[in-house]
Structure formats: structure tokens, C-alpha cells
Amino acid sequence: MADISLPRRLPERRAALISFGLIVLIWIAARQFDLVDRRFLPSPLEILERLRYELTQGTILGDIGATLWRNLIGFGIGAGAGLALGAALGLLRGFAAVIGPTVVAQRQTALFAWVPLLAMWFGGNDTGKIAFIAVAAFQPVVINTWQGFAQVPQTCRELSEALLFRRRDYIRLVALPAALPAIFTGLHGGLIYAWLATVGSELFLNIAPGLGGRLSEGSQLFHIDLLFLTILIFALIGLAYNSLAERTETLLVKWKRP
Amino acid sequence: MTIPALRLNRLSKSFTVDGAPVEVLSDIDLTVAPGEFITIVGASGCGKSTLLRLILGLDRDFEGTLEIDGQPVKGPGLDRSIVFQEHRLLPWLTAERNVAAALLRSGLSRADKDRTVREHLDLVGLGDFAQAYPAQLSGGMSQRVAIARALVNRPRFLLLDEPLGALDALTRLRLQDELKRIVAHEKATAILVTHDVDEAVYLGHRIVVLHPRPGRIAEVVEVPAAARADRSSPEFVTLRDHVLAQLGVQTPARGKVAA
Numbered sequence: 001m002a003d004i005s006l007p008r009r010l011p012e013r014r015a016a017l018i019s020f021g022l023i024v025l026i027w028i029a030a031r032q033f034d035l036v037d038r039r040f041l042p043s044p045l046e047i048l049e050r051l052r053y054e055l056t057q058g059t060i061l062g063d064i065g066a067t068l069w070r071n072l073i074g075f076g077i078g079a080g081a082g083l084a085l086g087a088a089l090g091l092l093r094g095f096a097a098v099i100g101p102t103v104v105a106q107r108q109t110a111l112f113a114w115v116p117l118l119a120m121w122f123g124g125n126d127t128g129k130i131a132f133i134a135v136a137a138f139q140p141v142v143i144n145t146w147q148g149f150a151q152v153p154q155t156c157r158e159l160s161e162a163l164l165f166r167r168r169d170y171i172r173l174v175a176l177p178a179a180l181p182a183i184f185t186g187l188h189g190g191l192i193y194a195w196l197a198t199v200g201s202e203l204f205l206n207i208a209p210g211l212g213g214r215l216s217e218g219s220q221l222f223h224i225d226l227l228f229l230t231i232l233i234f235a236l237i238g239l240a241y242n243s244l245a246e247r248t249e250t251l252l253v254k255w256k257r258p
Numbered sequence: 259m260t261i262p263a264l265r266l267n268r269l270s271k272s273f274t275v276d277g278a279p280v281e282v283l284s285d286i287d288l289t290v291a292p293g294e295f296i297t298i299v300g301a302s303g304c305g306k307s308t309l310l311r312l313i314l315g316l317d318r319d320f321e322g323t324l325e326i327d328g329q330p331v332k333g334p335g336l337d338r339s340i341v342f343q344e345h346r347l348l349p350w351l352t353a354e355r356n357v358a359a360a361l362l363r364s365g366l367s368r369a370d371k372d373r374t375v376r377e378h379l380d381l382v383g384l385g386d387f388a389q390a391y392p393a394q395l396s397g398g399m400s401q402r403v404a405i406a407r408a409l410v411n412r413p414r415f416l417l418l419d420e421p422l423g424a425l426d427a428l429t430r431l432r433l434q435d436e437l438k439r440i441v442a443h444e445k446a447t448a449i450l451v452t453h454d455v456d457e458a459v460y461l462g463h464r465i466v467v468l469h470p471r472p473g474r475i476a477e478v479v480e481v482p483a484a485a486r487a488d489r490s491s492p493e494f495v496t497l498r499d500h501v502l503a504q505l506g507v508q509t510p511a512r513g514k515v516a517a
Contacts, residue, residue: 159346161316162334164363173359177350253350 042225047232050225059209064233067198067211070126074133075194079187081134082141086186089142090149091175100146107143111136111197115204124206129198132205136197137190144186148179181253188245195238261327263414263447264290264313269322270472271308281472282308286322288466288475292414295441295448297462299455299501305473306451310417313449314340326415336363339408341421345400347392347407353379354388357407364411378406381440398429405437409444416441418450422457434460455501459485459494467504476504 024044030036031043042050054060089096089103114135122128152175160170202212211230218227269286272279282305290296298306311317312324315333324331326338339360347356357375366374379385382402392400401421408416418437422430438461441448452458458465462481469476479501485493499509 155342155344155346156348158316159342159348162314162340163360164334164336165359166362169362173348173351177348180350 039222040224042228046225047228050223050229054226054229060214060229060233063209063211063214064237066209067202068237070129070201070210071133071194071198074130074198075137075191077130078134078137078194079141079190082138082186082190083145083183086142086145086183087149087179089146090179091171096146096150103142103146107139111139111193112200112204115200119205125208129201129205129208132201133194133197137194140189140193141183141186144182144189145179148182148186149175151182152178181249184245184249184253188242188249191241191245192238195234195241199234262289262325263292263294263327264288264449265323265325265328267323267325269309269312269320269324271305271312271317271320283312283320284472284474286473286475288478290447290449292447293445295438295461295463296450296466297458297464298449298451298466298468299453299458299505300468300473301453301470301505303473304468304470306453306468307419309473310340310419310449310451313415314338314417336411337413338415338417339411339413340417340419341401341404341408343420343423345392345397345404347400347403349392352389352391353384353395353403356392356403357410360407360410374410375406378410379403381409381443382406382436396429398425398433401425401433402436405440409440409446412444412446414447416444416446416448418448418452420452421450423452423454430454430457437461455498455505456489458501459498460489462486465497465501467501 027041028044031038031041051060085099085103089100115132118131118135119128122131156174156178157170160174165173199212199215202208202210203216207213207216211233214226214230217223218225218230266286266288269283270281271283272281274280286309288296298309300306308317312320313331315331315335315338318331318333347353348359351359354375357378358371361371361375364371376385376388379388382405384399384402384406387395387399387403392403395403401424405421421437422433425433434457437450448461450458450461459481463486465479465481467476467479468474479497481497482493484491485497488494502509
């Protein structure tokens with residue numbers, strides 16, 4: 001996941017911008033020359049117009065807020081639980097032997113298979129939505145944290161023994177830093193999964209203020225410009241999460257820099 | 259000789275491979291005096307590294323006697339430290355903090371720790387690299403940090419498991435001189451495992467030659483002061499050829515050529 005990111009070097013960045021511009025040009029041309037049914041494809045200008053309308057008279061800011069709130073609460077709960085359980089699994093051999101297989105099995109279930117069950121347990125309102133987002137964030141975080149702690153090289157363990165490290169010194173100086181890159185991979189994955197689940201929860205569970213609700217609204221009322229605008233907002237927030245996660249990792253795992 | 263610093267008596271060690279015991283060390287007898295520099299040479303698989311792990315206390319499953327100052331070894335201690343073939347620095351700690359990690363159990367005050375860490379980085383010539391991360395250091399520099407980490411507790415025993423084996427030839431020669439100087443300076447008892455016979459002759463007061471499968475002592479040779487002082491002295495060459503012959507490597511008959 002971390003390999004796919006925005007290009008850093010200027011020529012590549014320019015090439016990426018040019019290709020994006022080309023797509024927009026083709027899009028505008030397709031509308032201009034009536035190559036597509038305009039009911040199904042709005043022009044970029046119509047989307048901008050919809051954005052202006054939403055910002056001045058609409059609810060889009062409130063919807064973004066509601067969606068982000070659900071997303072972050074769910075991610076916080078899921079990632080927190082994943083970190084705690086993953087660390088316990090990685091550090092306590094006996095615990096991993098008993099609980100580990102269940103966690104591995106849980107990982108194999110397709111994410112959306114949880115929706116009906118969670119809706120029954122927690123209802124279709126915010127509690128149910130947040131529960132689903134939390135389950136989504138939990139999966140990659142627990143697995144990667146567990147692996148990170150469990151895969152501390154034997155040479156490092158032996159060194160800790162030779163230097164007479166206490167358990168807490170071992171965790172602080174060896175296990176946690178060794179696991180940190182894997183933990184970040186997990187958190188990064190968790191962020192992406194949680195974002196997917198946020199869209200899913202807002203589409204499949206009760207309609208409520210939020211970006212998912214606006215998607216439904218756009219498709220049901222045939223507001224094609226609203227549909228496109230909402231998809232773009234989803235993409236931009238996802239992109240922002242992605243680069244935020246990468247920047248945080250480079251900042252914290254600074255010893256990896258040559 | 260005074261009370262031996264280290265005494266191995268009929269020391270044997272077996273591993274279990276596929277359910278059957280395989281003996282890796284057999285009947286090792288060795289007595290080491292305080293301040294002595296012992297080098298152990300032997301082919302791969304003669305149990306050299308296993309022997310160091312036993313002395314360090316990482317592995318308590320053996321037969322025979324293994325005593326330090328007359329007391330059996332029960333586990334790792336601050337009196338013994340080791341330098342591995344790979345530097346094994348923690349990549350997320352600076353050079354300084356890697357060295358300081360060895361002092362966690364020393365009971366020193368913060369100020370004393372800082373001072374002794376600085377002294378030991380200076381001792382290995384890396385005073386200016388205290389804040390560098392291992393990824394920013396060369397292989398030779400990293401190994402010096404590892405040596406500083408091993409020395410920072412002022413251990414009585416310095417166990418060296420092919421510490422220079424992974425370095426390029428020039429760096430290795432330079433670090434051999436430094437190692438010799440540092441060990442003498444710290445008055446430590448050193449046990450160096452190597453398969454470089456030149457290194458064994460140049461650094462050791464005595465050389466222990468091991469034969470493999472199972473690892474056993476073939477010969478213990480005293481190193482004359484002249485051999486230890488100069489890699490080109492006739493004493494050095496004679497002793498090196500002798501040890502090589504013990505290890506099954508033929509050398510040209512120098513006596514005839516020289517005449």
C-alpha cells in the first residue's frame with residue numbers, strides 16, 4: 001500500500017498532472033460535442049456550480065463533518081483495540097497460542113459480511129455504523145501489530161539477554177521500535193479500510209446526514225452533479241489520509257533514513 | 259598463575275538434531291589467567307561460537323564444569339560482554355544510546371553514564387559520531403560502536419565472536435591493532451574466536467586450536483612476544499605455518515627456500 005503514492009519528483013508530478021488534465025479535457029469535449037447522454041455525465045463546470053451551491057446553501061460541510069466524525073471514532077476504537085490485542089499476541093507466546101487462531105480466522109471473513117450482524121447487534125444508526133468501521137480498522141491493525149512484535153529478530157532477543165535487559169527495557173528499546181514499521185503499515189491499512197467501511201456503512205445502514213447519504217440522494221434523485229461531487233470529496237479525503245499516514249511514518253521512523 | 263579467571267573442565271555440549279544428539283563440543287579443558295588474551299581458531303562447525311555462548315551464559319545446557327573465579331556460570335552477567343560478528347546495534351538508537359543501552363543495569367548515575375559512554379566512544383575513535391544512527395555508519399565504524407558497547411561496563415571478560423570477520427581486509431588490520439590496544443588498556447581478559455590464523459597469532463597470548471565434529475582442543479600454543487609484536491617476524495611466520503598445518507593447510511617448506 002505504501003508503494004502507491006503521489007510522485008515526489010517534479011517531472012513525474014508534472015506528467016501526472018498532464019495526464020489528469022487530459023482526462024478532464026476529454027470529459028469536457030465529450031460533453032461539448034454531445035458524445036454522451038448529459039443526464040449521466042455532468043460537465044466539470046456543473047460540478048463546480050454544485051459545489052458553490054452546496055457551500056452557500058447546501059449541507060455538504062455538515063455531511064463531511066458527520067462522515068469524518070463516524071470515521072475517526074470508529075477508526076480510533078478499532079485501531080486502539082487492534083494495537084492492544086496485537087501487542088499482547090506478539091509479546092505473550094501463550095496468549096498467541098490460545099487466541100491467535102481465532103484472530104487469524106476472523107481476518108479471513110470478508111469485511112462486508114459483518115454488516116447484517118452488526119446492524120442486528122448495534123442497530124442501523126451511528127452505533128452500528130461506528131461498530132462496522134471499528135471492525136474494519138481493527139483487522140489490519142491487529143494482524144500487523146502482532147506480526148511486528150512477534151518478528152523481532154532472534155539476534156535482537158539474544159542481545160537483550162546479553163545486555164541483561166529487563167522485560168520493560170526489552171519492550172521499550174527493542175520490541176516496540178522493531179515493530180513500529182509494521183504497526184504503521186497496519187494503521188495505514190486500517191485508515192483505508194475504515195474509510196471504505198465508512199462509505200459502506202452510510203450506504204447500507206440507515207440514511208443519516210453524511211457523504212454516503214448524499215450519494216444515495218444523488219443517485220435516487222438523479223442529481224448526477226451531486227453524485228460526482230461526493231465521489232470527488234471521498235477521493236480527496238482518502239488521498240489526504242494516505243499522505244498524512246506516510247508523512248507521519250517518515251517523521252517517526254527517522255532511523256530508517258540513510 | 260594465580261586463581262584462574264576462567265576454568266573449563268571436561269566441558270561438553272550436544273544439540274538434538276532430528277531427535278538424535280549431536281555432540282558439538284567434547285571434553286574442553288582450558289584455564290585462563292586474568293588479563294590473558296586467548297584466541298580460538300578452527301574450521302567452521304567446530305563449536306567456537308557455541309563455546310562463547312556457554313561462557314556468556316546464554317546457554318546453560320551443557321556437561322562438565324564452567325567456572326568464573328571458581329563460581330559456576332549461571333547466566334549472563336555484567337562481568338562478561340560480547341561482540342558478535344555482525345555489530346547488532348539497534349538501528350533506531352544513535353551510536354551513543356546504543357552504547358548506553360549496555361549500562362541500564364550498571365547502577366551508575368546519569369552523569370556517570372554519560373561520561374563513561376563518551377569516554378568509550380572516544381576510545382574507539384568515534385567521539386564525533388555519538389549522534390549518528392547505525393545506518394549512517396560504515397561497517398567498521400558500526401563494529402567499533404559494538405566494541406565500545408561491550409567495553410562500557412568495564413567487563414572483566416571480553417568475548418569476541420569473529421568480530422572483524424565481516425570487515426574488509428584493511429579495516430580488519432587497523433581494528434586488530436585497536437582491539438589489542440583497547441584490551442590491554444582495559445586490562446580485560448579476552449577470548450577471541452576467529453578463523454583468521456594471522457589474527458589469532460597477532461592478538462593472542464595463547465592460541466587454542468580446535469578440531470571439528472565434535473569440537474575438541476587439538477593444541478594450545480603459547481605465542482612468543484616477538485610473534486605478537488610484528489606480523490613479519492620469523493616467529494610470527496613460523497607459528498602461523500604451524501597453526502595452519504594443525505588445521506590441515508599445507509604451507510611451502512620455508513626453511514629450504516630461505517637457504
